Amino acid sequence: MTWVSVATGLLLFAGVFFYAAGTVGLLRFPDPAARLHALTKADHLGLAFIALAAALEWGSVAIAAKIAAVWLLAIMAAGTSAQLMARVTRQDHSDEP
Amino acid sequence: MTAAFELILCLMILGTACVALLVRDFLAAIAFFVVFGNLMGLAWLALGAVNVALAEIAIGAGVTGVLLILTRGRLLALGEQIDGNPLGHWLNLGAAVVCSAFAVVLGAAVLSIAPDDGLAPVIDRLMPRIGVENPVTGVLLAFRAYDTLLESFVLLGALVAVWSLAPADAWPRAPAALRMTDPAALNVAESFGRLVLPIALVVAAYLVWVGSDRPGGAFQGGTVLAGGFLLAAMGGAMGLPRSDDPAFRWTLVAGPLVFLAIGLAGMALGRFLAYPEGMAKALIVTIEYFLAFSIGVTLALLVAGPPVRAETVP
Structure with a gap:
């Protein structure tokens, strides 16, 4: 067992842990803003750990750069969609009497 | 595992x-x-x-x-x-029976193909002659190019069908604007759209280019392009074209037209859609780039929908 496989395993474990935390938050948090918070932040931290694990597993700088680009795009998309969804839910609430 | x-x-x-x-x-x-x-x-x-x-x-x-x-x-x-289930029980049951029968027939057909049906060696032997390494691209654009040519026209036909739903007095205006109405949301969507559109262009070009040797291709690249166009339109960074804009119409037909023209030129060599020896890869990549651009614009316009009367109708 090399240190790379140990590190990959640990990173994958951390990634799955944050995904699980995000999912629990999505299911248990009381209001939409908190649920969005769980989905975007915890899940994308989890994605970061899994991306790191994948990059380490391949061991190539070019592939690591591609994975980093995918992760950056994913967090920017998540941030944007979370902003837009939060606005929609706030408008829905302010429409209520 | x-x-x-x-x-x-x-x-x-x-x-x-x-x-x-x-x-x-x-x-x-x-x-x-x-x-x-x-x-x-x-x-x-x-x-x-x-x-x-x-x-x-x-x-x-x-x-x-x-x-x-x-x-x-x-x-x-x-x-x-x-919401809910507007169909009657018998209609549901009928649909279930027909779909199950179809699934069984389809499954039987797939399972009846022997793993070594002799097609793969044929393709492998022919691949070096077209200079492309991705066998899927080889099948889609050389050995079964006819199917892909028809597919590209089907997509164009779908857009024509969507346009035919436009009210008579709306033709040939632009589809309903996709830009967000809430100013703060527009601000968020605009910065993301402006960021994503150039990335989508590069990724689409990369997917088409890499498609000749590795997974990728015109449809995948075109979809990425469509996503970039739509996000830019939602952020207001891009407007939607009027349906009678000549440059826009040429963009829509460019892919299928270039494909058809190269296919017809192949007839000079004796067969429709035959590529001259040694030029196959260059022609395939040319077709794929035009196709990807046309597919991207067509898909984006399919999502945008038919032309509408006024700019503000949602």
Whole structure:
């Protein structure tokens, strides 16, 4: 067992842990803003750990750069969609009497 | 480990398919359909069919999901009752019987193909002659180019069908603007759209280029392009063209036209869609770039919908 496989395993474990935390938050948090918070932040931290694990597993700088680009795009998309969804839910609430 | 993963994947695919069919809420059904499409993409990946996986996730889950959500929005705007189950029991049962029979026939047909049906060696022997290394691209643009040519026209036909739904006095205006109405939301969407559009252009060009040797291709690249166009339009960074804009119409037909022209030029060599020896790869890449651009614009316009009377109608 090399240190790379140990590190990959640990990173994958951390990634799955944050995904699980995000999912629990999505299911248990009381209001939409908190649920969005769980989905975007915890899940994308989890994605970061899994991306790191994948990059380490391949061991190539070019592939690591591609994975980093995918992760950056994913967090920017998540941030944007979370902003837009939060606005929609706030408008829905302010429409209520 | 792999067997366990594949078993769980199969169960999740069947489960999401059942939920998508049976859940009464239309929006939940669409959400499960999109999840189903992504899981199907994973299944194709597990089978080693990366091209199909890309197409399934981008078009099967992505574009189709967006179209379904927009359909729901337009039906709701018309005041239609869309949730619940409007069909009678007998109609449901009939549909279930017909679909099951179809699935059985399809399954039997797939299982009847022998793993060594002799096609793969034929393709492998012919691949070096077209200079392309991705066998899927070889099949799509050389050995079965006829199918792909027709597909590109089908997509154009779909857009014509959508346009034919435009009210008479709206023709030939632009489709309803996609830009967000809320100023703060527009601000967020605009910065993201401006950021994503150039990235989408580069990724689409890369996917088409890499498609000749590795997974990728015109449909995958075109879908990425369409996503970039739509995000830019939602952020107001891009307007939607009028339906009679000549430059825009040429863009729509450029892909199929270039494909057809090269195919007809092949007739000079004796056969429709035959490529001259040594020039096959250059011609295939040319066709794919034009196709990807036309597919991107067509898909984006399919999502945008038919022309509308005034600029402000949602």
